[in-house]
Amino acid sequence: MSLLAAMSSSMDDRPDLVRVGDRSLSRSRLQGLAAAVADDLHGLDRVAVEATPTLETVVGVVGALRAGTAVVPVPPDAGPREREHILRDSAAQALLAAAGGTSDGSTGTGASAASGGLPVVPVDLRRVSGSTHPEPAPDRTALILYTSGTTGAPKGALLSRAAIATCLDGLADAWAWTPDDLLVHGLPLFHVHGLVLGVLGPLRVGSRLHHVGRPQPDRYAAAGGTLCFGVPTIWSRIGAVPAAARALRSARLLVSGSAALPTAVFDGLAALTGHRVVERYGMTETLITVSARADGPRRPGAVGVPLPGVRTRIVDEQGHDLPTDGSAMGELLVDGPTLFDGYLNRPDADAASRTADGWFRTGDVATVGPDGWHRIVGRASTDLIKSGGYRIGAGEVEEALLAHPGVREAAVVGLPHPDLGQQVTAYVVGDGVTGPELVDFVARQLSVHKRPREVRLVDALPRNALGKVQKKRLVDG
The missing domain is CATH 3.40.50.12780 (ANL, N-terminal domain)
Structure with a gap:
């Protein structure tokens, strides 16, 4: 074919x-x-x-x-x-x-x-x-x-x-x-x-495609789509314009990817559009491997189950399999027919990206529940924080911060600490909030050891073209 x-x-x-x-x-x-x-x-x-x-x-x-x-x-x-x-x-x-x-x-x-x-x-x-x-x-x-x-x-x-x-x-x-x-x-x-999903997808399936140019809320609203793709930044902006969001009620499916969709945005869109957003997970090297389904549940903060033919597992730092109990956090490994054929001219990188038995190492930390649902915690290098003997997922702390009405954006990283190993540090874009106030707010929602030891208020978070926060820039200072 x-x-x-x-x-x-x-x-x-x-x-x-x-x-x-x-x-x-x-x-x-x-x-x-x-x-x-x-x-x-x-x-x-x-x-x-x-x-x-x-x-x-x-x-x-x-x-x-x-x-x-x-x-x-x-x-x-x-x-x-x-x-x-x-x-x-x-x-x-x-x-x-x-x-x-x-x-x-x-x-x-x-x-x-x-x-x-x-x-x-x-x-x-x-x-x-x-x-x-x-x-x-x-x-x-x-x-x-x-x-x-x-x-x-x-x-x-x-x-x-x-x-x-x-x-x-x-x-x-x-x-x-x-x-x-x-x-x-x-x-x-x-x-x-x-490109792959948004252009080649319609040409393989046979659906029509309307690329709106700049992804502005009014353009999404006016296009009359049945299937709408966006990244969290786009969905957040659409949710901030209620008239544009309500115009998407006539759509069949809203899909978000490329980064985690904050629960507050998920809930806000559900209220305005009547749709619970479908989240999915993938990488350049694996294409899309895990997704919620149109005919199944959609859960905020979770990306669904493996697509046909895709296998996943989570492992600890020694490569041992971890239980799929919804709480054990480990590196997500992927295998299946959507994987890439290797890095051009980089046999060293190829070798480093695969386990001895051929699984691709995503570098992402995840949990998998008994029902096969995946939750992405973040990148192993920046989103799994080891502080005082605890393993803390940055995403959980970010969600807690975003629940505060004065917080517009939040990014949590682990910075070096002489006693704890890593210190939970939050970068926040907010209105009328203080660092100590936010530390206390998180401590009332999560275990005390997960609270930020420091909150740095900033005007903006560094992002790439797809709206992903570039945490390495925060860690590197």
């Missing part, structure tokens, strides 16, 4: 199969435009793509996949060093960009610098082709997605066509995703969430 099965076989030719901003394409038009790009890429093994939130990005990615060329998305806001690393490390042979120059519209010397010296293949929405291209083998690399680089230079994760197809089929089953849906989101197109 074709990776983009519905685009290849559907007879539906509505004029707005894919809409980005105020421009749209029908299925047949997208096929013709993608075929022209595929013609240009014939014989190329891998190509970089300017991953702007535009129709040109969608056409470029689809064209490359039809040609069997691996796609290397380049974040449009990448700095010169990150951009140069991605282009060089991936060994991309060309750069796909909107016709007329690079993503910022530059030409000449500037365009040459932006392309890293690579030939630029223009994506021209006026040029179509009737060519057909054979479906590449399932084990062929479809995407090379670069990780965030929190532990060094970004690494390229090799994702096969089969892994992507399996992931999308599992989500279609879990979320009852059908051609009748209209998917609405405003996510970046260089990550799993926005």
Whole structure:
């Protein structure tokens, strides 16, 4: 079966199969435009793509996949060093960009610098082709997605066509995703969430897609989607605009991912929209592995059960299995058909990311209940705090802080302490609150040893493009 099965076989030719901003394409038009790009890429093994939130990005990615060329998305806001690393490390042979120059519209010397010296293949929405291209083998690399680089230079994760197809089929089953849906989101197109789920998903399932550009509450409200994707930052902003949130009552499913959704946001959206948000869990290297289901319960702070074919386990620091009792915290290991094929040019990183028996080490700390429901505590490096002999999950303390009416945002980390080993430290964005007040507030809700030893009031928390708090920046000072 074709990776983009519905685009290849559907007879539906509505004029707005894919809409980005105020421009749209029908299925047949997208096929013709993608075929022209595929013609240009014939014989190329891998190509970089300017991953702007535009129709040109969608056409470029689809064209490359039809040609069997691996796609290397380049974040449009990448700095010169990150951009140069991605282009060089991936060994991309060309750069796909909107016709007329690079993503910022530059030409000449500037365009040459932006392309890293690579030939630029223009994506021209006026040029179509009737060519057909054979479906590449399932084990062929479809995407090379670069990780965030929190532990060094970004690494390229090799994702096969089969892994992507399996992931999308599992989500279609879990979320009852059908051609009748209209998917609405405003996510970046260089990550799993926005590109794999948010673009390739509709083209495999057959649903329509409306990318709203900037993910503003009024744009989500006006789009009339049945299926809406967002990250916690987006959902928090939508919940802060009651009229926009109430407009989503007509949707079928609201889905959140890429970071934990605060319970207060979950509850607020449930009250305004009538929907309990579906949360799911995944990584660049694993795609989506765990999710709540459309036909099952949704629990705040929990991400559901494994998708078909996926196996999970939690282990302690010695690699011993921990009980699935809902309270034991350990590193989450994953195995199954959605896993990546390794890091490009990094056999050392590959070896470090796998156990001796082949399980992928996520680096995330989780609990698993007797019913198989997973709760992600956070990153082992920053969210499992060892203080005075206790193991404390940062997420639990953050939830307690966010329950205070004066707290808008909170991030909890463990900072070095000469006596305790690590000190529970909270960074808080709030209104009219004091550190001692918040320490006492948490101590009244949780065990006393879980209270922050220090609260630092800040104007904002450092976040990446998907809204995840960059805790390493807080730990490193």
